[in-house]
Each structure stands twice: as structure tokens, then as C-alpha cells.
Amino acid sequence: MECSFGLTGKDYVLLCSDMSAGRSIIRMKSDENKIKTLGPHLAMAYGGEPGDTNNFAEYVERNMRLYHIRNHYPLLPESASAWIRRTLAESIRSRKPYSVNLLLAGYDTTTTKPHLYWIDYLGTKAVVPYAAHGMGVYVSLSTMDKWWFNDMNKREGVDVLKKCIDEVKKRITVHFNFNCILIDKDGIHHIDIESEDPITELESQQPKETLVDAPNPPLDIGNVGVTA
């Protein structure tokens, strides 16, 4: 009973996840944040076995942070995806594997390119323009096949995302609330996907207001961006 998807645009990447938590048919929470920010320009939407999910997400988060502290710059999306994949691939052949699927989204500040990775609990990694995990797969992938195109601007991207969410609401009997972020050169922003025009809202606000709290602000004060 989980649903997450992500898509890349010209200079940003969108990530969207449902917010339900529960067991079998019972929902115990409908405002659980299942997107973890892993750095100033990196975040992941995760799902899977409850317990494993948060434990693994925090493990990744702290390791990304550790890398940032040690090197004074964060791990780039490509490298982060390789590290996460390897961690899961080692885990799958261990005594107690993590059962976590995730979408990793990041903005590479060195190349100004968005990145999206589809990663599953086996350590399978796919570099994709758009992706989905969970129940969303069956409706949102075809929606994105139809509407996604290269180098979409933010408004077009959000429109596709809205179409996906509409499709999920229409075709899937389970009700979901969605949590959505956008990563661009300025960092990670929260997006109110339910609003009429999230991008205008986003642009009308001060950049600082919309920024999602990075778990810990970067150490080198005054230079929030990435210095690779």
C-alpha cells in the first residue's frame, strides 16, 4: 500500500511519495514523511518493510552527512546512488537483508543536471528520466510514458506529476495523501501538489521559506552551494 514516483526536468527533479503508514489494511498514519533529504541537493523517497525503511534511510542519511563532514562537499548523486546500491546489494546476501525500495533524486551542481535513480531492495539500479515504486507503478508509468518529454520546465513537470496523482486517485481504490519535493540549483523545496499552481506559489515565496530542512546545514558557512 505504498506509492511513490519521481521525474526529471530540464534543471530540476521532482519526487513524490504517499504519506500513509500502517499494517495490512489498517492505516495508522496519513502524514508520515517518507522522503528523506540526504544533502543540500539530494533526497530519496523510500518504502518497504516498516522498520527497515526508517533504519536504512537514517543509515544512508548519516553516511551522506559523514562524507560531507569529512570532505567538505557532499556526495554527488551519481556517487551516492552507487554507494546506496552497493549497500543494498551487500545487504541482500547477508543474514538479515534490508527490504527497502527507493527512488533517489538529486541535482548535480557541477554539471547542472538532474538525476533520478530507481533502486530496489536487491540493489538493482536504473538511471531513468521518470520512475515509480509501489502501487503507483501500474498507472503512473503509463501516464508519464504519454506526457513526459525532454527538458520540461517546472510548470510542465508539475503538470505531469499532477496527472499521475490524479490517475492514482482515479484508478487505485486506496486513498493516498502525497508529499512532494522539487530539487533544483537552489536546493530542496517543498511543493504543495494539491494547490492550483504550485510553481507560482513557490516562486512568490522567499527561497528560504520553501527550502526543506536539510538534515543538517552544510559546515562551510557562507557557501551553501556545492564546491566540488
Add this chain to the structure above:
Amino acid sequence: MALYHNPPMAYAQEPNTAPIEHRFNPYSDNGGSILAIAGKDFSVIAGDTRQSEGYNIQTRYARKVWQLTDKAVLATNGFSADGNNFVKRVKQRLEWYEHAHHKPMGLKSIARMIQTMLYGKRFFPYYVYNILGGIEEDGSGAVYSFDPVGSYEREACRAAGAAQSLIQPFLDNQIYFKNQQPESGAEPFIPGNLPLSTVLSLVVDSFTSATERHIEVGDGMEIYIVMKKGRSTDDLLGEGKLQKGMKVEELIPLGESSDDEDGQGGERTFLVRQALKRD
């Protein structure tokens, strides 16, 4: 003392709760492969002659391709007992038809009849894949392929049986010209229009390939060629037309050729045999 009322039973004494069941399995798989290709005015229906069960070869010559009428040939593959019995029943129905209507059944009618016969046993099916080839009423070469419960379709070619997965993509490429395009300015490809010599070469190549890589295919090959009435047989019987090792015979007409008003004779069926590797 209640603790000791039920002393732990030794594992050896434990009763077997589930009785061992023996269930008769009415089906078997006898391997082999068949294929058919339609031409403009002929049809080629072929099969290998090996019959096996598991790793055991039961015989190196078992027939899988059957002449039904002067213009229809049926190939069966799967469980050979079912196949043989099915052909027997089809032939019986064809005989009844001829008695009732004083003419042999047409190809597309045979195809529809096979569907109803197969579907009639929907819940205890003949474990057989059928391919019917022959000459349609309009004189065109035709191939009909069936699944075990009667779903069927007219096609330009079809492979079935153990080596279907090996042969069918090859035929897609060579008969349907899949993943190919004509050179600019050249004629467009039309499936089902190949000359007989090309079709025969493809059939032989398909079976030698399948024999090379599939253990259930081999020993021998029988190729039935049904020709439209009045068609020249030069491209089959002409000097040097047959490949090395091939033997051809013409099958005597089954009908009384009473409808031979145009003086062209009826459809003609030829049987070409060739040896395949026996390992």
C-alpha cells in the same frame, strides 16, 4: 502426574498423517516440431519424425503430418496419442461430410471444424498443437494454426512444438521480413509470396537448425507440398531442383476428380523426405 499422561512419541512411531497419493496423469509430451509456410499458389507443411518421451527416443519414424484431402494437410504436435486419435476423428468427420455432400470439405471449413472439435473437449483437451495447411477455395496457399482448445488463425507461416521458440523468430525474419526493410526504390516485401524453392530451403534450414540445438528434434523430416490445380511442378520436380539427399513422391489423389471440368486436374500433393541428424 498429568504431565506424564502423554509421553513424547518417538519420531519413528509418529503416524503419517498424509496418505501417499497416486494420481494417473493422462498426458505426456512426445517432443518433435512442426511448421507450415504458405505460398501464393502452394502450401508447405513439414514435421520431423522423431518421437520421444523425456530422454528416451521411442521411435525414429513416427508420422506427425497427415494428408486429409487433396487440398488439406494437417500437422499435429504434442502428445502423440492424442494427435493420432484426433487425426483419426478428423478424417472420420471428413468422410461423413463427403458422404453427405458428395464433395470434399474445403480448407477453411476443415479449419472451423477442427476448432469446434478441439473446443468440444475444452475441459479434457487434446494435448495437441495443430497446424493445417493447404489450398483455399480461391486457389491461394493457406496455413491455419490452432492451440489445444481450438483458438485459431490464418497466417503466412507458423512453427509449433518443442523447437517453436527456435524456429518461429527465424520465420518472423525470413517469411514476414521482420526487422528488415527493402532498399530504397525496391519492391515492398509481401509475406506469403516467396517462391517454392526458397520456402523449401527455409524449411530445411529451420529443421537442421532445430536438430542441431534441440534434443527432441531430429532423425527425419517429412515435407508435404500442396499445389494449386494446374500449377507447374517444374520448380519441384525439374532437373537439379531437389536438394541433396531429398526424395520426392507424388501422393495419389484421394478424390475422384469428378470436379475436373476445366481439364486442369486437381490439386497435387507431393511428399519430400529428408534425413536429419540422429544424435
Add this chain to the structure above:
Amino acid sequence: MELNGGSVVAMIGKDCVAIASDLRLGNQAVGIASNFDKVFPVNDKLYYGLPGLATDVYTLREHLRFRVNMYRMKEEREITPKTFTHLVSSTLYEKRFGPFFIEPVVAGLPTPTELDPHPKPFISTMDTIGCITTPKDFAVAGTAADKLYGVAEGLWEPDLEPEDLFETVSQTLLNAVDRDALSGWGAVVHIITQDKVITRTLRARMD
């Protein structure tokens, strides 16, 4: 194997070898990516393909890159196709009782030496635990293996020139994966000759 799908084929030609793969990565019947390469270079005369479980494709590839780099540094020369095959084989056999779900295919041209001025083109394939086969014609692996066998057996002939080999391997792969639900979604072909490698991405059916 059937979890992610994917197929690889390699063929020998006249002083050249070809290796090709499809580009699909799936999660059972659902297609996830159409850019998942399964063929990787070792050097400009040696390529290998890893069809099978996608997580093991990455893991094995990373592992082999490490082992080949170590070989290169220690030996100060490039690894030969034959040695590389045995390297892959022993890497697989190390995991005899918990194998990588991969059936590798290796294709390469050995560099001419004084002892062997005209080395033969080389292909090899292995099962999941590293049992080597070195065919004289072609090697196939993956979810469309049986289809590839059928078409390759029909189309391949000895001593094909590079461009003819390209056509043969491309037609073999495309027609085989079109009959396989778990393979396809594009293809990539590498033709290795003594003086260059030709790499072409093929358009294919996307269903």
C-alpha cells in the same frame, strides 16, 4: 534471470568478433528502463556481457573492473580474452553455493604476438557457477537464449566480414528478442576488429 530479463549474443567473424545485448531492465513484467547496458569493455579488444539478475550485473562488473585493473598493474600488460574468461569463471565459482545469477558471455580479439602472429577471434560463455564453453561459432545467454540459438543457427555462417557480421548479429538479436517478453526495448551492438571497435545502438520494437 526472469526477474529483470535481458539477453546477450556474441559471434565470431573473419578476424573480428561481435557482441550485442538488448537494453531492457524490468521488474518481472513491468519495464523500468530502456537504457540498461549489459555489455562492457575490458579494453578495446575485449568486451563481455552479463545477462541475468541486474543487481549482480553491477556487482560483478565492479568486481571484474577491480580484478582487471589489479592484473593490469601487476602484469603491466592487457589481459587476454582467454585469461579474462578464466578470471570471470573463478570469480563465479568462488560463489559456488550462493551464486551470482549471471551467465556471462566474453568476446575478444587476442593481440598478435611473436609466438602467435595470427590469433583466432575468441568467444566464450559460462553458466552461473563458471563452467566455461568456448564455441567456434556463436554464444548466447539470457531470457531469449533459446530463440537466439534458433535464429543464430539459421543466419550465422563462417568468415563473415565485419559489416556482414554486424548485420547477422543485429538480425539475430532483434528477431529473437521480439519473441521474448522480457528482452528488447532497444539493443546495442559492438563489432571488434584489430584496428577499431564499431558500436551501434539499434532502434527496436518498444513492446
